Amino acid sequence: MSELWNAYWPMILIAVAIGLITGLIVFRKPKQRVTLSKTETPVRPHMTASAAPKLTEERAVPTPVSRDRDGGGEGNGLGDEIAAAASDLVGAGIGADVHSHLPGSAGVPDNLQRMKGVGPKLAGMLAERGLTRFERIAELSPAEVTALDADLGAFKGRLVRDRVIEQARYLARGDEAGYEREFGKL
Numbered sequence: 001m002s003e004l005w006n007a008y009w010p011m012i013l014i015a016v017a018i019g020l021i022t023g024l025i026v027f028r029k030p031k032q033r034v035t036l037s038k039t040e041t042p043v044r045p046h047m048t049a050s051a052a053p054k055l056t057e058e059r060a061v062p063t064p065v066s067r068d069r070d071g072g073g074e075g076n077g078l079g080d081e082i083a084a085a086a087s088d089l090v091g092a093g094i095g096a097d098v099h100s101h102l103p104g105s106a107g108v109p110d111n112l113q114r115m116k117g118v119g120p121k122l123a124g125m126l127a128e129r130g131l132t133r134f135e136r137i138a139e140l141s142p143a144e145v146t147a148l149d150a151d152l153g154a155f156k157g158r159l160v161r162d163r164v165i166e167q168a169r170y171l172a173r174g175d176e177a178g179y180e181r182e183f184g185k186l
């Protein structure tokens with residue numbers, strides 16, 4: 001046994017060191033987790049609501065600055081351009097126009113609550129599904145409307161009943177007079 005120990009002690013020492021390092025990596029204390037809330041400030045587990053700093057007008061989220069043509073805040077970097085190109089290629093491969101359906105791909109989100117029957121809750125649910133522009137809502141196919149309608153829970157049937165797609169078509173093309181003739185005052 002001592003001959004075995006004398007011959008292989010460096011290998012045994014390396015195996016023990018690897019085991020200790022692996023154990024430290026696997027069983028180390030986890031890092032602090034940050035949960036983002038509906039507000040702009042991150043809420044950490046040790047923070048209370050009273051300890052969280054309040055946002056002031058000066059610290060509000062800045063508006064997009066730089067080469068952004070439509071003010072949507074996207075497409076400012078090389079990574080965004082690569083992602084858009086990749087989604088276009090994949091979309092062409094599967095026969096879908098993927099890039100135009102990305103959230104925010106057409107610019108600054110519209111105020112969806114201008115449409116009759118769309119309140120803050122429904123507008124939020126539509127925004128969660130990437131529908132933030134009148135143009136995007138106006139181009140929904142009947143199959144997409146049916147699938148979206150089934151996913152809206154308590155608001156099921158609201159898109160068809162309140163003619164939200166038709167309203168979006170008027171607002172997408174900027175025809176406020178036609179909208180008011182058809183649906184009443186904005």
